[in-house]
Amino acid sequence: MTAWDRHLPDAAATAQAGAALGEAVAAGDVVGLIGDLGAGKTALVQAAVAAVGAPVAATSPTFTLVNEHRGGRLPVYHADLYRIEKARELDEIGLDEIMRRGDGVVFVEWADRFDVLPRDHLRVELMVDGDGRRLRVDGTGPRGQRAAAAWAAALGVLG
Numbered sequence: 001m002t003a004w005d006r007h008l009p010d011a012a013a014t015a016q017a018g019a020a021l022g023e024a025v026a027a028g029d030v031v032g033l034i035g036d037l038g039a040g041k042t043a044l045v046q047a048a049v050a051a052v053g054a055p056v057a058a059t060s061p062t063f064t065l066v067n068e069h070r071g072g073r074l075p076v077y078h079a080d081l082y083r084i085e086k087a088r089e090l091d092e093i094g095l096d097e098i099m100r101r102g103d104g105v106v107f108v109e110w111a112d113r114f115d116v117l118p119r120d121h122l123r124v125e126l127m128v129d130g131d132g133r134r135l136r137v138d139g140t141g142p143r144g145q146r147a148a149a150a151w152a153a154a155l156g157v158l159g
């Protein structure tokens, strides 16, 4: 399944979804995360980082802009564009270079703030939905679709 959605009733469900995402991603994948403040983007990514087998940093990339997590199955780069105000600042954090290198998986929170993602990526939207969240997943090209399908399989989303 390359486009799917799922209700996440609590934070544990977000962590479970993130863990499955960590199993599904491959080197070169770019994951764009979209959703309001507190929607669960960081929670999802941190669970994915843990599932890749890399240490989860104590700090949110809201302050460091890009966190690198090494020591797992593949390198994980976690960027947060929330505090970036100008396109020029994007060059300074080197996100383009990291995405071009393609040696790991790149997670980008607030991916809709700038036009930074490659055309082919995994789009992840989180929305507050009652007491929980709604997760919407879509692959925008072959690579993103492969990741979306692998994630659905790892999570046991029924087709």
Ligand SMILES: Nc1ncnc2c1ncn2[C@@H]1O[C@H](COP(=O)(O)OP(=O)(O)OP(=O)(O)O)[C@@H](O)[C@H]1O
Pocket (backbone or CB within 6 Å): 008, 009, 010, 011, 012, 013, 014, 035, 036, 037, 038, 039, 040, 041, 042, 043, 044, 062, 082, 109, 131, 132, 133
């Ligand atoms: N499915 C869920 N149901 C209810 N609460 C959840 C769910 N998933 C995560 N949460 C809670 O919502 C909050 C999400 O915070 P998080 O920092 O991950 O959001 P964020 O989208 O990264 O926000 P920001 O845009 O500020 O970076 C946490 O307090 C977490 O426990």
Ligand SMILES: [Mg+2]
Pocket (backbone or CB within 6 Å): 041, 042, 043, 060, 062, 080, 109
């Ligand atoms: Mg966040």
